[in-house]
Amino acid sequence: MSQQKESNRQVILTSRPHGAPTADNFRLDTQPVPTPDEGQVLLRTVYLSLDPYMRGRMSDAPSYVPPFAVNEVLGGGTVAIVETSRHPDYAAGDWVVSQSGWQDYALSDGSDLFKLQGPVLEHPSWALSLLGMTGFTAYMGLLDIGNPQPGETVVVAAATGAVGSVVGQIAKLKGCRVVGIAGGEEKCRYAQETLGFDHCVDHRRDDLAEQLKQHCPDGIDVYFENVGGKVFNAVLPLMNTKGRIPLCGLIADYNSTNLPQGEDHLPLFQGAILRKRLRVQGFIITQDYGDRFDEFFRQMSQWIAEDRLVLREHIVDGLEQAPEAFIGMLEGKNFGKLVIRVADDQPGEQS
Numbered sequence: 001m002s003q004q005k006e007s008n009r010q011v012i013l014t015s016r017p018h019g020a021p022t023a024d025n026f027r028l029d030t031q032p033v034p035t036p037d038e039g040q041v042l043l044r045t046v047y048l049s050l051d052p053y054m055r056g057r058m059s060d061a062p063s064y065v066p067p068f069a070v071n072e073v074l075g076g077g078t079v080a081i082v083e084t085s086r087h088p089d090y091a092a093g094d095w096v097v098s099q100s101g102w103q104d105y106a107l108s109d110g111s112d113l114f115k116l117q118g119p120v121l122e123h124p125s126w127a128l129s130l131l132g133m134t135g136f137t138a139y140m141g142l143l144d145i146g147n148p149q150p151g152e153t154v155v156v157a158a159a160t161g162a163v164g165s166v167v168g169q170i171a172k173l174k175g176c177r178v179v180g181i182a183g184g185e186e187k188c189r190y191a192q193e194t195l196g197f198d199h200c201v202d203h204r205r206d207d208l209a210e211q212l213k214q215h216c217p218d219g220i221d222v223y224f225e226n227v228g229g230k231v232f233n234a235v236l237p238l239m240n241t242k243g244r245i246p247l248c249g250l251i252a253d254y255n256s257t258n259l260p261q262g263e264d265h266l267p268l269f270q271g272a273i274l275r276k277r278l279r280v281q282g283f284i285i286t287q288d289y290g291d292r293f294d295e296f297f298r299q300m301s302q303w304i305a306e307d308r309l310v311l312r313e314h315i316v317d318g319l320e321q322a323p324e325a326f327i328g329m330l331e332g333k334n335f336g337k338l339v340i341r342v343a344d345d346q347p348g349e350q351s
C-alpha cells in the first residue's frame with residue numbers, strides 16, 4: 001500500500017539566527033506533494049539527519065557552500081523511499097540516501113542519490129551515521145590526517161556524538177589508548193563502558209585540564225577536534241612533539257556572535273605548533289574525500305559485520321520536532337547521532 005500523504009510538510013528557515021537559534025527562526029509549512037516529470041523520482045523522507053554544520057549554513061557568513069536561503073525549506077541529508085519513479089534506474093520501494101531536506105517529499109533527477117542495497121537495509125538510518133557522512137568524517141579525519149599508531153594516545157572531543165564515537169572506536173581498533181571528552185557523567189560512563197574508551201573526561205568539570213593530564217600520562221599524540229573553546233585550551237599543553245590535530249569542527253563557537261573576550265591564545269597556539277612541530281589540518285569531508293567513499297564503506301561494513309562497532313542513535317519522531325531537536329543538539333542535549341524519524345519506514349506501493 002502506498003503511504004503517500006495529501007500534503008508535503010516543510011520546515012522553513014524564516015530568519016537567520018543571531019547567536020543560538022530559537023523556535024522563531026523556523027516555521028512549519030504545508031505544500032502540495034510535487035509530481036515527478038519524466039526522468040525524476042518522488043521521494044518520501046523517512047529519516048532526516050540533523051548535523052551541526054547546518055548551523056553554519058543558517059548564517060550568511062562566507063563559507064565553502066552557499067547559505068540556506070531565508071523563506072526556503074532547510075536542506076539536509078536524508079534516507080528516503082522512492083514513492084513514484086519515472087527514472088530508469090529507480091523503482092518504487094527503493095531506499096536511497098538523498099538530500100531531500102527538512103520535508104516529507106522531494107523530487108530528484110537521481111544525480112544526488114545513493115541506492116541502499118545489502119545489509120545496510122537492515123538499519124537504513126545507519127546510512128546517515130556509521131555508514132554515512134559522520135562515519136566517513138571520523139574515518140578519514142582520524143586515519144588520513146591523524147595517522148594513529150598502535151600505543152599512541154588519541155583524545156577525541158564530543159566523544160559520544162556521531163563523529164566522536166566512531167573516531168574513538170576506530171582508534172581502539174588501531175591499538176591506541178583512547179581518552180574521550182564529553183558533557184556529563186552519563187555520557188562519560190557510556191564512552192568507557194559501551195564504546196570501550198580507556199577513559200572519558202567531563203568537560204563541564206572545573207578541573208578539566210587536570211583530569212585530562214591525569215588520564216593522558218604520556219601526553220597526546222592525536223587530538224581529534226570537534227569542539228574548540230575551553231576544551232582545546234585544556235588539550236594543547238598536553239600535545240606531544242609531532243602530534244596531529246585533525247580539525248573537524250568547532251561546535252563550541254557555532255553560536256558565537258563575537259570573538260571571545262579575554263586573553264588572546266593565538267600566540268600560544270602558534271608557538272606550540274612551531275616548537276612541537278604539530279600538524280594541524282582542517283578538512284571538509286564532502287569537499288576533500290569524495291573519491292574515498294567506497295574504501296570507507298567497504299571497511300566500515302566489514303567492521304559492522306564483525307560486530308566491532310557500536311552505534312547509539314538519538315531518534316526523535318516527527319518532522320515538526322526538528323527545530324527543537326536541532327537547537328538542543330547545539331546545547332549537547334542529543335546523546336548519539338541525532339536523526340528525525342519523519343515517516344513510517346515501510347516501503348510504498350510498487351509502480
Ligand SMILES: NC(=O)c1ccc[n+]([C@@H]2O[C@H](COP(=O)([O-])OP(=O)(O)OC[C@H]3O[C@@H](n4cnc5c(N)ncnc54)[C@H](OP(=O)(O)O)[C@@H]3O)[C@@H](O)[C@H]2O)c1
Binds near residue numbers: 052
Ligand atoms: N569537517 C567536516 O567535514 C565535518 C563533518 C561532520 C561533522 N563535523 C563536525 O564534527 C563535530 C561533531 O559533529 P557530530 O555530527 O558528531 O555532532 P554530535 O557530536 O553528535 O553532537 C554535537 C555534540 O557536541 C557537543 N557540544 C555542543 N556544544 C558544545 C560545547 N559548547 N562545548 C563542548 N561540546 C559541545 C555536545 O556533546 P557533549 O554533551 O558531549 O558536550 C553535542 O552533543 C561538529 O563540530 C561538526 O561540525 C565536521
